[in-house]
Amino acid sequence: MASRSIFLQLHVFLILALATTAFSKTLSPYYYEKVCPKALPTIKRIVEAAVYEERRMGASLLRLHFHDCFVQGCDASILLDPTPTIDSEKNAFPNINSIRGFEVIDKIKNKVDKICGRPLVSCADILAIAARDSVVALGGPTWKVPLGRRDSTTASRELANGDLPSPFMDLPALIDNFKRQGLDKRDLVALSGGHTLGFSQCRFFRDRIYNGTNINSRFAKELRNTCPPEGGDSNLAPLDPTPVCFDTAYFSYLIKEKGLLVSDQALFSGGSTDGLVKTYSYNPRVFSADFANSMIKMGNIQVLTGKQGQIRKNCRKVNY
Template sequence: MASRGYILLQISLLLTVATTAFSLSPYYYKNICPEALPTIKKLVGAAVYKERRMGASLLRLHFHDCFVNGCDASILLDPAPNIDSEKNAAANQNSARGFEVIDQIKAEVDKVCGHPVVSCADILAVAARDSVVALGGPSWKVQLGRRDSTTASRTQANLDLPSPFMDLPALINNFKKQGLNQRDLVALSGGHTIGFAQCFTFRNRIYNATNIDPAFAKERRVTCPPTGENTNLAPLDPTPAFFDTAYFNNLVKQRGLLISDQELFNGGSTDNLVKSYSLYPEAFWKDFAKSMIKMGNIKPLTGNQGQIRVNCRKVNY
């Protein structure tokens, strides 16, 4: 008869296997479909080459996915009788984009793999990394093995996605709810070194803020009048097609476009980090990569949870 100690050891080992069997791994597709990641990289590179702004859009999709019930591709689901699409949430409506690129990637990846084995959630995570790299930014090993949700929540998206009008305490609390700290907040906000924002998101700042460079405010008012033209675009930093530290340099000069941007350098607890990133690009790159991995680990569906969608826009039935 086995000793009590041996039995306890076996139980302990089984519990360890049970808790780690479905953990994410950068090598998840190595044997299942080795061509998956190179295919995603190729298609993201082509999409960004065609339109540099697409890199920011794909990065944002992953961010907006993870902040609503975890990284589960819920943001990709179209409205349906039982799906209250997150695409209609305030932060996404007429704003989130890149869905067609994800559709194209999904179709091509399923083709090279022979059948649907790569989740839409993993495609979002890899496409975000490859977009940053395509725009000259850092790379990192994306943790893989997520599965796709069968639900979406516009209500949760409205509650959990950070607003461009938030002050620093609200931003800190918003990220804390996702298990992210102040360093993650500042590093991930550095994603605003690429892309654009719509006039309605920064109008109040350029006309009413006191913590803004007057010349910068005047420059932005040219294409964002006091009323109307809500969808006119402005770059989030002077080099929106390159992943660099111009975003942080701008904040130090009080030239942040959004209220939520400038709040990171406004006499608060994140000032030193902003200044550090503006001076040391390597520190920003390193922390951005770490925070992206951390964000990508927010409540993933693994194992038998969720499903691998055939069409990223629809639940499999």
């Protein structure tokens, strides 16, 4: 009888723990600790393997989280495929033929659901964790990711076109864009430092290397070999000289007028963010700390919690 009583108590505790986790209205780094303790280590292993196989994937997974959060909040709307009722954000101008890493997220979702025994970890949380683990895998800082987001049942290509910061924006436009998301100038510069990782397509920097006035002439000339005046839109160039290493070279390049995108160089153009760029360029500890803090702040944008949204079974599709 005693053993049966203990079993019943444990059963009731587990049910209560699952219910609390499923409908919590606040994010917590320990959200899955009791209900699926193997979830986060599993995500980390898959991300590390993906980045090891293709170093560029780290930047791609970081960008997925960023592009998700800036459009109707951190709700995994970026992952939804187009349907008669879903105008997919994948087809927005900043994303089409550019955003990538979806197969890695699919692999994570499938593996985690099997380990947890059911769809328990949201796609939005997977994006947030994968972004952190990608940065760590490439030598960057770590941070405790607040968890408990739920997934949206909608997406908006129109919002993606309007809300994602453009690579052609000047500093006032960038400041305003980030402010609308509840992010300040320090967040703007720190998060832009994510461009210490990854590459950009020719179509996003062509005008700058041929017509820009605040660009190092030798740097522009070198890039013209990669990006001709016409054609080669998808040709890639690194956003900084060490595109698979999390460091401060991105900021050092801005000081030398070697920012690849207009929106990169705008951060060091005689404006109010010049001081931060200089600080980050010679103080990697400050940059890493600010980047981690701003990632946490960004990850809290308009999150769905409690009974809002859903936990998708397939990150590309809404549950029906």
